[in-house]
Amino acid sequence: MGFIHINQEKCSKCGICVDICPPSILHMGKTGPSATKPATCIACGHCVAICPNAAINNIKTPLADQVALAKFPVINSDTAYHFMRSRRSIRCYRSENIPRNQLLKLVDVARFAPTASNKQGISYIIVEDSKILKKATETIINWMEENQARWWSFPLHIRAYREHGIDGIFHSAPNLIIATAPTDFKNGRENTILSFAYLELFANTLGIGSAWAGLFEMCAFSNYSPLLNLFNIPENKSITGAVMAGFPKYTFKRLVDRNPLD
Ligand SMILES: Cc1cc2nc3c(=O)[nH]c(=O)nc-3n(C[C@H](O)[C@H](O)[C@H](O)COP(=O)(O)O)c2cc1C
Numbered sequence: 273m274g275f276i277h278i279n280q281e282k283c284s285k286c287g288i289c290v291d292i293c294p295p296s297i298l299h300m301g302k303t304g305p306s307a308t309k310p311a312t313c314i315a316c317g318h319c320v321a322i323c324p325n326a327a328i329n330n331i332k333t334p335l336a337d338q339v340a341l342a343k344f345p346v347i348n349s350d351t352a353y354h355f356m357r358s359r360r361s362i363r364c365y366r367s368e369n370i371p372r373n374q375l376l377k378l379v380d381v382a383r384f385a386p387t388a389s390n391k392q393g394i395s396y397i398i399v400e401d402s403k404i405l406k407k408a409t410e411t412i413i414n415w416m417e418e419n420q421a422r423w424w425s426f427p428l429h430i431r432a433y434r435e436h437g438i439d440g441i442f443h444s445a446p447n448l449i450i451a452t453a454p455t456d457f458k459n460g461r462e463n464t465i466l467s468f469a470y471l472e473l474f475a476n477t478l479g480i481g482s483a484w485a486g487l488f489e490m491c492a493f494s495n496y497s498p499l500l501n502l503f504n505i506p507e508n509k510s511i512t513g514a515v516m517a518g519f520p521k522y523t524f525k526r527l528v529d530r531n532p533l534d
Pocket residue numbers: 359360361362363483484485486487488
């Protein structure tokens with residue numbers, strides 16, 4: 273048996289799996305579909321997920337692991353539009369941690385975002401210890417002091433932190449989610465961005481707020497070793513992004529507009 277297996281009794285030879293296969297490795301023969309070049313299968317699972325008769329199995333995306341879609345209602349478009357527009361970056365948090373099972377739900381949904389050639393490749397570090405986040409703030413402020421001219425807001429953050437103890441890096445969020453990818457992985461940043469877009473939207477369904485930790489990213493992307501060491505980033509991995517998360521202290525009352533659609 274090859275990596276694709278067709279159940280001949282169930283297969284109606286409708287050809288849908290052949291039509292939708294992204295790298296076109298499925299072909300219709302007299303006895304049904306067959307596959308060539310297994311190495312070029314990107315494991316997207318489309319063939320298994322689309323078959324109306326559950327007649328196709330793929331070692332890379334086993335039929336037994338796929339969930340029947342009919343069980344889930346489709347969200348109506350007004351609800352979805354309102355839901356997506358109401359996501360905001362949250363910068364004022366309540367102090368309590370997000371429960372671990374909810375943090376795991378966030379990263380679990382993040383891995384379903386689209387990735388080039390379905391390469392995926394992102395791993396997540398969930399920071400739950402506020403002491404480590406406090407150390408990270410101090411570390412990033414030290415880095416900013418060494419690199420004051422690099423970005424307009426650095427002197428403001430340094431002064432707010434040194435004079436008033438204000439954390440303008442993580443906004444005192446109780447949790448941080450760091451994405452990493454193998455250092456030689458070319459799509460690490462873009463895959464991270466899409467996965468965090470999923471994460472940030474999904475967070476709202478759990479009452480969780482989030483915001484990109486862009487200043488943390490600037491420091492991490494400069495390979496500042498005290499920061500990388502704090503999170504035990506191995507040499508073969510790079511940080512590709514980060515978002516802070518926690519329960520919002522306040523609730524927005526209005527949807528804001530953006531630039532006009534161009
Ligand atoms: C790549 C990236 C980096 C960001 N960095 C920060 C940051 O360091 N601190 C912060 O408070 N918000 C940060 N943001 C959030 C943006 O400021 C925010 O998305 C924008 O103002 C629009 O507001 P909204 O997300 O509430 O709709 C970042 C967003 C992105 C996409």
